[in-house]
Amino acid sequence: xxxxxxxxxxxxxxxxxxxxxxxxxxxxxxxxxxxxxxxxxxxxxxxxxxxxxxxxxxxxxxxxxxxxxxxxxxxxxxxxxxxxxxxxxxxxxxxxxxxxxxxxxxxxxxxxxxxxxxxxxxxxxxxxxxxxxxxxxxxxxxxxxxxxxxxxxxxxxxxxxxxxxxxxxxxxxxxxxxxxxxxxxxxxxxxxxxxxxxxxxxxxxxxxxxxxxxxxxxxxxxxxxxxxxxxxxxxxxxxxxxxxxxxxxxxxxxxxxxxxxxxxxxxxxxxxxxxxxxxxxxxxxxxxxxxxxxxxxxxxxxxxxxxxxxxxxxxxxx
Amino acid sequence: xxxxxxxxxxxxxxxxxxxxxxxxxxxxxxxxxxxxxxxxxxxxxxxxxxxxxxxxxxxxxxxxxxxxxxxxxxxxxxxxxxxxxxxxxxxxxxxxxxxxxxxxxxxxxxxxxxxxxxxxxxxxxxxxxxxxxxxxxxxxxxxxxxxxxxxxxxxxxxxxxxxxxxxxxxxxxxxxxxxxxxxxxxxxxxxxxxxxxxxxxxxxxxxxxxxxxxxxxxxxxxxxxxxxxxxxxxxxxxxxxxxxxxxxxxxxxxxxxxxxxxxxxxxxxxxxxxxxxxxxx
Numbered sequence: 001x002x003x004x005x006x007x008x009x010x011x012x013x014x015x016x017x018x019x020x021x022x023x024x025x026x027x028x029x030x031x032x033x034x035x036x037x038x039x040x041x042x043x044x045x046x047x048x049x050x051x052x053x054x055x056x057x058x059x060x061x062x063x064x065x066x067x068x069x070x071x072x073x074x075x076x077x078x079x080x081x082x083x084x085x086x087x088x089x090x091x092x093x094x095x096x097x098x099x100x101x102x103x104x105x106x107x108x109x110x111x112x113x114x115x116x117x118x119x120x121x122x123x124x125x126x127x128x129x130x131x132x133x134x135x136x137x138x139x140x141x142x143x144x145x146x147x148x149x150x151x152x153x154x155x156x157x158x159x160x161x162x163x164x165x166x167x168x169x170x171x172x173x174x175x176x177x178x179x180x181x182x183x184x185x186x187x188x189x190x191x192x193x194x195x196x197x198x199x200x201x202x203x204x205x206x207x208x209x210x211x212x213x214x215x216x217x218x219x220x221x222x223x224x225x226x227x228x229x230x231x232x233x234x235x236x237x238x239x240x241x242x243x244x245x246x247x248x249x250x251x252x253x254x255x256x257x258x259x260x261x262x263x264x265x266x267x268x269x270x271x272x273x274x275x276x277x278x279x280x281x282x283x284x285x286x287x288x289x290x291x292x293x294x295x296x297x298x299x300x301x302x303x304x305x306x307x308x309x310x311x312x313x314x315x316x317x318x
Numbered sequence: 319x320x321x322x323x324x325x326x327x328x329x330x331x332x333x334x335x336x337x338x339x340x341x342x343x344x345x346x347x348x349x350x351x352x353x354x355x356x357x358x359x360x361x362x363x364x365x366x367x368x369x370x371x372x373x374x375x376x377x378x379x380x381x382x383x384x385x386x387x388x389x390x391x392x393x394x395x396x397x398x399x400x401x402x403x404x405x406x407x408x409x410x411x412x413x414x415x416x417x418x419x420x421x422x423x424x425x426x427x428x429x430x431x432x433x434x435x436x437x438x439x440x441x442x443x444x445x446x447x448x449x450x451x452x453x454x455x456x457x458x459x460x461x462x463x464x465x466x467x468x469x470x471x472x473x474x475x476x477x478x479x480x481x482x483x484x485x486x487x488x489x490x491x492x493x494x495x496x497x498x499x500x501x502x503x504x505x506x507x508x509x510x511x512x513x514x515x516x517x518x519x520x521x522x523x524x525x526x527x528x529x530x531x532x533x534x535x536x537x538x539x540x541x542x543x544x545x546x547x548x549x550x551x552x553x554x555x556x557x558x559x560x561x562x563x564x565x566x567x568x569x570x571x572x573x574x575x576x577x578x579x580x581x582x583x584x585x586x587x588x589x590x591x592x593x594x595x596x597x598x599x
Contacts (some may be wrong), residue, residue, distance in 0.1 A: 024406075027401065027406050031408060034412060034416075041430055041434060042418060042422075042430070044430075044434060044441045056439065057438070060448050132321035132324065133325035135321060148322060148326075151326075151329070155329045158333055158337060158581060159577075159581055160536065161557050162340060163337070164577065165577055167336055169570065189329070250424060252538075271423075271426060275429050275543050276546075282433065282436075285429065289433075293423070293426045297422065301417065312487045
């Protein structure tokens, strides 16, 4: 039996203890740094949205509003109700301070409605198109199956900016410029591949026996899909709905090309138009920004589990 | 296959057709300023680009922007994923708020950073001033040397969450026996990290690098809102160049040619991407 060298146990234990303390310290410090990195920019946006224009231009800035005000949000929700908000009627503001609510502020809520309509339609079409395709690829052996998978993968990586020019020419020819329909159609290009991809992953994880059993019991393929697979795939369906919704809600480039008036402008477009207007007050701009940020962030936080699983399924195979 | 028909029809119409059509129009000189004359010019749109300094400048700026941001994203995401792979109180909350930048629309992200970088009242100036790093407010986005880095910073902030989530997957897939075995063999923390953790993360890392590069070289929103390609041409990247050429100069033919080159670059990357992804299909 080999003789083990004598270990200075006290020293060893102490070193272990110090090591553990150091480790905890590193974790705590980096967790705080990370939280600050993520939250600081957003907090500044939110804090600015509740400041008056006079407060917002103070140097150095007030990190926390000293006289919090809801005026900026009020301006958004009441814009266009009574008299049109113009340069002259902007609640007696001082033009020199740039305290200016743009006349297009009244389009903000309609643009949110536009975003909502487009997003919902894109979600529905995605499910209608994506679910059967994913089921077929995952559960039915057919000639050209691999080719279909690669085809869908390739369409997933086409850069949106490469689609803009041809889309624009076609949509102009069809007379569909400045319609919500043009957005719904083009958003399918950037959402459907991802949808199919996530669903394939999930369907492949469900046992083939389910499919066989359903078929033996006399289900058609379609019945097997609707009665057996869909109820089981709820988590992946939720993920698909969330992704499609957020992608459509946040999309900017295509909307920039195809929308011109409040008939079809989505929230990101209106927001962008505010930022390029140098007369718009900072406080109002930030309030509009907060309004654009709140819905997707709430969705992300409430459905965190689904989003993380969707993201990993969508990008990592297996 | 009836089940596949809808998806093929849709993708054919909204993805394959536009890409093919885009190739077609890139062989024509289409200017909306003279809508009735669209002569076929063959490869001229492409050959013109070869000698076009503005184009190569834009390509170079796109490459530098992508290099800087993808490196930063991968590095920060590595640190964050290592942190979130530990067990500690508050880890759940931290992983939840990590999703905040991911969920924010790019336009709102741009608006937010534009306001942070504001030269008169922005938070960056305010913070550095209060911490005594600067003694007077500085110009940020308006400074040619800083613009691209500042935009990259806004891009990185928004892209880190996704990269982190992807890296966490490969971290979680490392069997704990490996660490135990390494520890028995007397490996230090650092050795375990270098010889066990890093190799296991390689596929995840590849994925993040390729995916984020694809996102970076096509990125448009931040450039549109933060700088419009300026100051001068400091942030005049390829996607912005395509936009200006197409929708401001109304020269659709050459715009299509450039976007086609960008698409090809993306496809080349995606070949790697698909090989990394599709290995198990």
